[in-house]
Amino acid sequence: MAEILVYVDHVDGAVRKPTLELLTLARRIGEPVAVALGNGAADTAAALAEHGAVKVLTADAPEFADYLVVPKVDALQAAYEAVSPAAVLVPSSAEGKEIAARLAVRIGSGIITDAVDLEAGDEGPVATQSAFAASFTTKSRVSKGTPVITVKPNSAPVEAAPAAGTVEALTVSFGALATGTKVTGRTPRESTGRPELTEAAIVVSGGRGVNGAENFAIIEALADSLGAAVGASRAAVDAGWYPHSNQVGQTGKSVSPQLYIASGISGAIQHRAGMQTSKTIVAINKDAEAPIFDLVDYGVVGDLFDVVPQLTEEVKTRKG
Numbered sequence: 001m002a003e004i005l006v007y008v009d010h011v012d013g014a015v016r017k018p019t020l021e022l023l024t025l026a027r028r029i030g031e032p033v034a035v036a037l038g039n040g041a042a043d044t045a046a047a048l049a050e051h052g053a054v055k056v057l058t059a060d061a062p063e064f065a066d067y068l069v070v071p072k073v074d075a076l077q078a079a080y081e082a083v084s085p086a087a088v089l090v091p092s093s094a095e096g097k098e099i100a101a102r103l104a105v106r107i108g109s110g111i112i113t114d115a116v117d118l119e120a121g122d123e124g125p126v127a128t129q130s131a132f133a134a135s136f137t138t139k140s141r142v143s144k145g146t147p148v149i150t151v152k153p154n155s156a157p158v159e160a161a162p163a164a165g166t167v168e169a170l171t172v173s174f175g176a177l178a179t180g181t182k183v184t185g186r187t188p189r190e191s192t193g194r195p196e197l198t199e200a201a202i203v204v205s206g207g208r209g210v211n212g213a214e215n216f217a218i219i220e221a222l223a224d225s226l227g228a229a230v231g232a233s234r235a236a237v238d239a240g241w242y243p244h245s246n247q248v249g250q251t252g253k254s255v256s257p258q259l260y261i262a263s264g265i266s267g268a269i270q271h272r273a274g275m276q277t278s279k280t281i282v283a284i285n286k287d288a289e290a291p292i293f294d295l296v297d298y299g300v301v302g303d304l305f306d307v308v309p310q311l312t313e314e315v316k317t318r319k320g
């Protein structure tokens with residue numbers, strides 16, 4: 001069976017959920033071979049094997065942490081040359097897309113970014129993308145070289161599928177460009193305790209209707225009752241009510257959770273661009289004519305200051 005390279009996103013050996021989702025998709029088109037780099041790379045093996053990796057190629061070197069991106073591209077290229085895979089899958093983070101693009105250029109292959117689904121096809125894997133602010137769904141396949149495909153978080157379920165997960169050391173020699181951009185400092189982001197916005201299964205967002213930074217506490221309370229991440233519209237961010245890192249939309253982050261709850265958000269095209277592929281969309285808005293209601297699965301016409309706290313209480317009660 002054809003081998004599929006899966007680039008592993010992990011933090012000191014803890015594999016992040018989008019990589020486990022990639023393993024689910026990789027199993028549809030071949031046998032997953034995972035590539036884990038950097039500190040804790042070998043510690044990823046158990047989780048990767050549990051989710052279907054037949055092999056785990058690992059490499060650790062100070063270059064992965066000390067320099068931007070290129071050492072990782074060198075390593076992924078080394079894995080590509082060692083395995084000759086039928087496809088290379090990479091999580092669609094900013095870094096993942098840069099790694100994938102650089103690899104595609106180096107190996108002379110076509111690339112598909114931000115896929116939301118992947119299936120086997122007669123002439124190679126077929127990727128689904130959501131285009132033009134999710135107005136169109138396209139299916140494409142790479143017609144030149146080995147397909148390099150980046151996949152958005154929440155595009156596939158995480159499935160247990162135990163496999164051998166044999167760990168093999170990957171030999172990497174870094175090129176002259178690898179040490180071109182040095183990391184000179186790191187400041188860890190203060191943790192909110194909430195899931196990462198782009199990876200969260202549930203996102204609760206607030207917009208101009210929230211009417212003040214202090215009122216975001218009710219959005220956060222609903223999010224916490226559901227174990228969700230908090231998002232915000234650009235109007236709320238521009239007003240200084242919530243950080244830009246939480247902005248959802250064309251000039252913010254793109255999310256695709258199982259459940260997206262929009263409160264006091266009108267549903268401008270630029271906001272929709274970042275959330276329209278969410279599986280289930282709920283909106284709370286006091287204006288029954290708000291455009292957001294055109295795309296919701298469930299809509300509540302009402303004042304968010306009445307509805308959201310009641311919803312939070314109901315969730316808490318049902319969770320016992």
Ligand SMILES: Cc1cc2nc3c(=O)[nH]c(=O)nc-3n(C[C@H](O)[C@H](O)[C@H](O)COP(=O)(O)OP(=O)(O)OC[C@H]3O[C@@H](n4cnc5c(N)ncnc54)[C@H](O)[C@@H]3O)c2cc1C
Pocket residue numbers: 206207208209210232233234235236247248249250251252253263264265266267268269270271274284285286287290302303304305
């Ligand atoms: C180039 C460009 C890029 C952009 N990028 C983004 C982006 O990335 N993300 C983004 O979000 N926007 C983006 N925008 C802005 C976008 O066009 C909208 O202006 C913005 O999304 C509006 O935010 P909003 O829905 O919170 O505010 P509004 O459009 O003002 O809507 C507020 C809504 O809250 C409702 N409301 C008010 N009070 C209550 C209440 N008490 N209870 C319930 N409902 C209430 C109102 O009925 C209204 O529908 C961009 C614009 C441009 C030009």
